[in-house]
Amino acid sequence: MRVIPDSDKGTSAKRNISLNILSLRIDLFHDFRGLMSGFQARNIAPASIQYLEKGLREDEVLINEGARTTVMDNDISNIGQKGRFYLTKHIWVPQEPIENFNLKMSDVILRRMPKLPLSGEDAVKVFPMLDELKKSHDKIKADLNYLLSHHEEIPALHEVHPRDLFVPGRAWRTYLLKIWGHEVKDNTAAVPDTYEAINRIPGVHTALFSILAGGAEIVPHRGSAAGVIRFHYPLIVPKKEPEKCWIEIGGHHFFWQEGVPLVFDDTREHWVKNQTKETRVVLIIDFNANMPFPINMYTGLRYNLIRHSSEVKAVLERASIGVPPRNKSVDLAKAA
Incomplete structure (x- = not known):
C-alpha cells in the first residue's frame, strides 16, 4: 500500500497519520470480529497505512484534509498461491x-x-x-x-x-x-x-x-x-x-x-x-x-x-x- 501524504507538513501530517493508524486498527478489528462471529460477508474498506509485507496487493490511499479515498484491487490472483493462507483479502497467515x-x-x-x-x-x-x-x-x-x-x-x-x-x-x-x-x-x-x-x-x-x-x-x-x-x-x-x-x-x-x-x-x-x-x-x-x-x-x-x-x-x-x-x-x- 502506498500512502500519499497530505500537502501540509508538521502537525497536520502527524494528525492524518495518527488517524490512519487508528483506522487500520479499527479495520483489522472489524475483519477479525466478522471472521470469528460467523464470517458474514462484509465490504470493509482496507486501512490507509502501509502493509509491511511484500506481495500484498497495492491500495491507493488519498488523504485530503482528513478525508480518505481508497481504491481497492479486487484481484484474487494471489489467493491460493504457495506460502500464504488468506483468512480475508487483507489478513493472511503463513x-x-x-x-x-x-x-x-x-x-x-x-x-x-x-x-x-x-x-x-x-x-x-x-x-x-x-x-x-x-x-x-x-x-x-x-x-x-x-x-x-x-x-x-x-x-x-x-x-x-x-x-x-x-x-x-x-x-x-x-x-x-x-x-x-x-x-x-x-x-x-x-x-x-x-x-x-x-x-x-x-x-x-x-x-x-x-x-x-x-x-x-x-x-x-x-x-x-x-x-x-x-x-x-x-x-x-x-x-x-x-x-x-x-x-x-x-x-x-x-x-x-x-x-x-x-x-x-x-x-x-x-x-x-x-x-x-x-x-x-x-x-x-x-x-x-x-x-x-x-x-x-x-x-x-x-x-x-x-x-x-x-x-x-x-x-x-x-x-x-x-x-x-x-x-x-x-x-x-x-x-x-
Missing part, C-alpha cells in the same frame, strides 16, 4: 507452520478415527449412508457422461487452487460441486441427480468429480483436513488392466473398480498413478468424522475458519464454469 500444526493434530486425531482405509463392503458396513450413491449409480453415471461432453471446460485442480500443483498441465481435472459447505450452484445444476444423492449423506462438506487422464501421476502428498473422512466412488475405470490404475494410502495398495467404494483418511500420505492410456473418474466426498470433546472443538473451529476464508471464496469463483443445466432423470417406477 501456510507452512499452519499446515505443520494441523498435521501434528491429525496424528493425534488419527488415534480416534475409524480404522481406515476400507474398501468395498467393509466400507459400507462402517459407513452405511454411503450406500446412497450405489442406489443412484446409473443416474450419477448419466450426469457424468453429460459432464464429460464438456470435458475441455473442466479446469485442472491447480487452476482452481494454484497451491495444489500435484500434476503438471491439465491431466488432473476437477469439477467441484461443494467446497467446505458451499454449494457451487453453477456446477451442481449440470449434475442434479448426483447432487441430490450427495445431499442424502449427512455431514458432507466437499464433493467433486476427479478426472485423471491416462499416464498421469499424483505425487505422494498428505491432505491437511484432520478429522475428515474421504470417500472415493469410482465411476469410470480402465477396462484393460484396471490394476495398473491405483492408489497407495499409508502402505495400503488399492485399484479402483466401478461402483466399489473406498474410504480413507486424507491426512495419510497417498500416491496415485494411472499407468494405462484410459481415463479414471471418481466421485470424491469429504465428510466429518465424529470426534470426542475437545477435539471436536478444534475441528469445528478449523472448519469455520476455512469455510469463511478468502481462500474458499476464491475457489468458489474459479470453480464455477457454467456447464449448461441438465434436467433430473425421471424415476420410471414412480412415473408408472
Whole structure:
C-alpha cells in the first residue's frame, strides 16, 4: 500500500497519520470480529497505512484534509498461491507452520478415527449412508457422461487452487460441486441427480468429480483436513488392466473398480498413478468424522475458519464454469 501524504507538513501530517493508524486498527478489528462471529460477508474498506509485507496487493490511499479515498484491487490472483493462507483479502497467515500444526493434530486425531482405509463392503458396513450413491449409480453415471461432453471446460485442480500443483498441465481435472459447505450452484445444476444423492449423506462438506487422464501421476502428498473422512466412488475405470490404475494410502495398495467404494483418511500420505492410456473418474466426498470433546472443538473451529476464508471464496469463483443445466432423470417406477 502506498500512502500519499497530505500537502501540509508538521502537525497536520502527524494528525492524518495518527488517524490512519487508528483506522487500520479499527479495520483489522472489524475483519477479525466478522471472521470469528460467523464470517458474514462484509465490504470493509482496507486501512490507509502501509502493509509491511511484500506481495500484498497495492491500495491507493488519498488523504485530503482528513478525508480518505481508497481504491481497492479486487484481484484474487494471489489467493491460493504457495506460502500464504488468506483468512480475508487483507489478513493472511503463513501456510507452512499452519499446515505443520494441523498435521501434528491429525496424528493425534488419527488415534480416534475409524480404522481406515476400507474398501468395498467393509466400507459400507462402517459407513452405511454411503450406500446412497450405489442406489443412484446409473443416474450419477448419466450426469457424468453429460459432464464429460464438456470435458475441455473442466479446469485442472491447480487452476482452481494454484497451491495444489500435484500434476503438471491439465491431466488432473476437477469439477467441484461443494467446497467446505458451499454449494457451487453453477456446477451442481449440470449434475442434479448426483447432487441430490450427495445431499442424502449427512455431514458432507466437499464433493467433486476427479478426472485423471491416462499416464498421469499424483505425487505422494498428505491432505491437511484432520478429522475428515474421504470417500472415493469410482465411476469410470480402465477396462484393460484396471490394476495398473491405483492408489497407495499409508502402505495400503488399492485399484479402483466401478461402483466399489473406498474410504480413507486424507491426512495419510497417498500416491496415485494411472499407468494405462484410459481415463479414471471418481466421485470424491469429504465428510466429518465424529470426534470426542475437545477435539471436536478444534475441528469445528478449523472448519469455520476455512469455510469463511478468502481462500474458499476464491475457489468458489474459479470453480464455477457454467456447464449448461441438465434436467433430473425421471424415476420410471414412480412415473408408472
